[in-house]
Amino acid sequence: MKKIKWDKGHGGSDPGAVANGLKEKDLTHRIVEYAMDYLEANYTGFEQRTTRAGDQTLTLSQRADMANKWGADVFISVHINAGKGTGFEIYVHPNASPQSVALQNVLHGEILSAIQQFENITDRGKKRANYAVLRETKMPAVLTENLFIDSNDAKLLKNEAFLKAVGEAHARGVAKFLGLPQKAKPQPQTQQKPQQKASNQKLYRVQVGSFSDRKNAERLAAELKKKGYPAIIV
Numbered sequence: 001m002k003k004i005k006w007d008k009g010h011g012g013s014d015p016g017a018v019a020n021g022l023k024e025k026d027l028t029h030r031i032v033e034y035a036m037d038y039l040e041a042n043y044t045g046f047e048q049r050t051t052r053a054g055d056q057t058l059t060l061s062q063r064a065d066m067a068n069k070w071g072a073d074v075f076i077s078v079h080i081n082a083g084k085g086t087g088f089e090i091y092v093h094p095n096a097s098p099q100s101v102a103l104q105n106v107l108h109g110e111i112l113s114a115i116q117q118f119e120n121i122t123d124r125g126k127k128r129a130n131y132a133v134l135r136e137t138k139m140p141a142v143l144t145e146n147l148f149i150d151s152n153d154a155k156l157l158k159n160e161a162f163l164k165a166v167g168e169a170h171a172r173g174v175a176k177f178l179g180l181p182q183k184a185k186p187q188p189q190t191q192q193k194p195q196q197k198a199s200n201q202k203l204y205r206v207q208v209g210s211f212s213d214r215k216n217a218e219r220l221a222a223e224l225k226k227k228g229y230p231a232i233i234v
């Protein structure tokens with residue numbers, strides 16, 4: 001059973017970077033939640049926890065300690081960049097283990113390709129920095145900076161589908177790195193059974209008109225109702 005520790009960058013009294021009506025902590029929490037949902041839905045053989053289930057204020061060392069005490073196999077800290085740049089970058093510690101570098105490589109590829117399906121955003125590359133959560137964690141650890149909150153990148157960060165895609169790419173990368181087995185997909189046969197049952201009690205619908213102008217549809221529906229027929233507009 002592999003243990004995955006997700007770190008939602010910022011929270012509580014620390015919102016992280018704030019610009020363009022966005023708070024870094026709101027975005028990182030969404031991304032991590034999408035990542036966790038995706039893993040839950042598609043893979044087995046793991047347990048996952050986040051450094052904060054809600055919006056607690058935590059120090060960097062507290063978050064690293066939590067991962068160490070739990071004995072996590074992997075630690076992923078999710079952030080949004082600031083400083084008016086553009087693009088995606090991913091960090092490991094300057095003295096990173098080969099496993100951390102392997103995790104960085106897999107996640108870099110997955111996340112970048114997900115981002116580039118929305119826009120041809122700059123690859124700022126695989127970097128190294130002496131960040132506390134990377135320095136103090138004992139397992140393979142990375143920190144992602146997912147675009148800039150205070151530049152043109154913000155328009156992508158306001159797109160929920162984008163946050164979902166970025167979260168799911170984090171999940172796929174972690175699953176690949178840990179070699180998590182995929183959940184069996186439901187067989188088509190088991191999906192047909194309820195349909196066969198339902199066919200014993202068929203419903204017949206009568207369509208009485210289709211209109212390009214909704215007003216005409218409403219007029220006919222009103223007329224039918226007046227005559228005692230239930231009418232719905234689809």
Ligand SMILES: [Zn+2]
Nearest residue numbers: 009016079080
């Ligand atoms: Zn941050």
